[in-house]
Amino acid sequence: MSPLALHELEPSSAIRLLLFDVDDTFTQHAQIDAQALHALWRWREAGRMAVAVTGRPAGWCDHFARMWPLDGVIGENGAFWFRHHPATRHMERQYIGQPEPGSALQMRLKAAQDLILAEFPHARISQDQAFRLYDLAIDFCEDVQGLTLDDAHRIAQRLRELGMTAKVSSIHVNAWFGDHDKCTTSRRYLQDCHGLDLAQQASSVVYVGDSPNDEPMFQAFPLSVGVANVEPHLPRMAHPPRFITPSAQAQGFVELVNQLLR
Ligand SMILES: [Mg+2]
Missing domain, CATH: 3.40.50.1000 (HAD superfamily/HAD-like)
Incomplete structure (x- = not known):
């Protein structure tokens, strides 16, 4: 509708x-x-x-x-x-x-990050990642160029295959563990x-x-x-x-x- x-x-x-x-x-x-x-x-x-x-x-x-x-x-x-x-x-x-923020969670987020950057060479980690507690933000059109909305949805799907919840915003693909x-x-x-x-x-x-x-x-x-x-x-x-x-x-x-x- x-x-x-x-x-x-x-x-x-x-x-x-x-x-x-x-x-x-x-x-x-x-x-x-x-x-x-x-x-x-x-x-x-x-x-x-x-x-x-x-x-x-x-x-x-x-x-x-x-x-x-x-x-x-x-x-x-x-x-x-x-x-x-x-x-x-x-x-x-x-x-x-959930889970609680901290070094164990940061290691899991880093593993997801490494995989996405290897598979999508134009993607970048968002500039505000350092200020995040729970999630991973992949920049697809805030400070980077060369990725489409379809790419963003493909990145989100890949992150879901890793057991994360993933959503596409107007600038980032955000992914986190927990529902x-x-x-x-x-x-x-x-x-x-x-x-x-x-x-x-x-x-x-x-x-x-x-x-x-x-x-x-x-x-x-x-x-x-x-x-x-x-x-x-x-x-x-x-x-x-x-x-x-x-x-x-x-x-x-x-x-x-x-x-x-x-
Ligand atoms: Mg928005």
Whole structure:
């Protein structure tokens, strides 16, 4: 089923929480966009909540949680969430991923890394790998050239053959041991931090993303939105977003916030 146009999404004060992907959903050409950041501030100043749900590493998420106008950050595709409480100067960190991070896990990730780099000579380890706790991120179009989306899906399939969960984002192939993903951890986060049962209160949450790794979220959240650059991924998606924005990337994010606050 094709996504509906964004204007079909009825604004409602019952929508309390905006969950959003970061890369190519909140960013514009790989940078934080002034209008998107302003939209996020406007959203929170309207008394609503916002949570970033990203494949980015723990090191980055620590920064997001502390310095962005957010209620929480779910990172490394659901391996953990961080919440900063400025009033009490407390950073809450809840780790979900299994197995535990550490040298044994790093050796297993390194073995997978070596195999992929040998089989896909154009692939590179992402520049943010050093700040990751749980997963391996293969760069296919952030800082490298010469790999296609089909290559990214082939790399993901190879990593699955090694017993890993693998997802293709707009820039990386992320792979990890264990079965968490953006969606399983978002459900837990909503329940544990906001007392919100997705099955019963789905109409109070919107999710927006752009990539195949957002598909479990598009499936789980009835109010799911793709920014326009989700389009090339739609043919591969069994569960496309319900709505699509007119514009791509951060401009689509701004359109969504404007529609919800209309
Ligand atoms: Mg993305």
